[in-house]
Amino acid sequence: MTRERLGLMGGTFDPVHIGHLVAASTARVALQLDRVLLVVAGDPWQKHDTVVAPAEARYEMVLAACDGTDGIEASRIELERAGLTYTIDTVEELRRPEREIFVIVGADVVRTLDTWHRVDELRDLVTLAVVDREHAAPRALPEGWRAEHVAMPGLDVSSSDLRLRIAAGQPVDFLIPSPAVRVLRARGLYTSG
Ligand code: ATP
Numbered sequence: 001m002t003r004e005r006l007g008l009m010g011g012t013f014d015p016v017h018i019g020h021l022v023a024a025s026t027a028r029v030a031l032q033l034d035r036v037l038l039v040v041a042g043d044p045w046q047k048h049d050t051v052v053a054p055a056e057a058r059y060e061m062v063l064a065a066c067d068g069t070d071g072i073e074a075s076r077i078e079l080e081r082a083g084l085t086y087t088i089d090t091v092e093e094l095r096r097p098e099r100e101i102f103v104i105v106g107a108d109v110v111r112t113l114d115t116w117h118r119v120d121e122l123r124d125l126v127t128l129a130v131v132d133r134e135h136a137a138p139r140a141l142p143e144g145w146r147a148e149h150v151a152m153p154g155l156d157v158s159s160s161d162l163r164l165r166i167a168a169g170q171p172v173d174f175l176i177p178s179p180a181v182r183v184l185r186a187r188g189l190y191t192s193g
């Protein structure tokens with residue numbers, strides 16, 4: 001039996017940008033993943049105070065950004081679940097005997113892994129795919145995990161920075177795929193503060 005190789009890339013996607021998308025598609029090809037789900041966090045516990053856009057708006061932007069891209073999909077799984085968003089719950093919901101799960105994270109996230117909910121269980125269930133990120137330790141692989149490094153061209157883009165750019169009236173075209181820019185413009189997101 002060949003097992004499906006499923007990638008999960010969680011994020012707040014507030015908003016989605018090319019860093020997320022290039023990371024997902026690079027990991028997909030590098031690790032021969034059948035699909036990568038961009039898992040939009042509903043109520044992310046790490047970012048309780050800083051998330052700006054409603055979950056449905058963040059999901060709509062991710063959906064628009066992935067449209068027509070083979071093997072990269074927007075996932076609502078964490079939006080359908082009440083309460084705080086934890087990766088372990090998503091992994092438990094999606095795990096099947098015939099499926100191997102890869103959790104894709106940027107290198108900046110590696111240093112926070114120890115604080116994740118039920119991390120000991122998560123470590124046993126998934127392979128971590130660590131994608132290079134600007135300003136994060138290069139080739140950072142955490143100890144005790146099944147982990148793969150994914151090399152990717154450095155893209156110095158972050159949602160925090162994009163929110164500031166939009167608020168300042170600066171362009172974000174091409175940093176965010178145009179279908180997603182249309183969504184955020186139509187909803188008037190990030191224009192103040
Ligand atoms: P924020 O600035 O609000 O934290 P972000 O740009 O870091 O936003 P997140 O939603 O926090 O985006 O990130 C989701 C995932 O995408 C994380 O694993 C993060 O490391 C990864 N990621 C985000 N931007 C990049 C990038 N430019 N290159 C590689 N990985 C990235």
Ligand code: MG
Pocket residue numbers: none
């Ligand atoms: Mg981040």
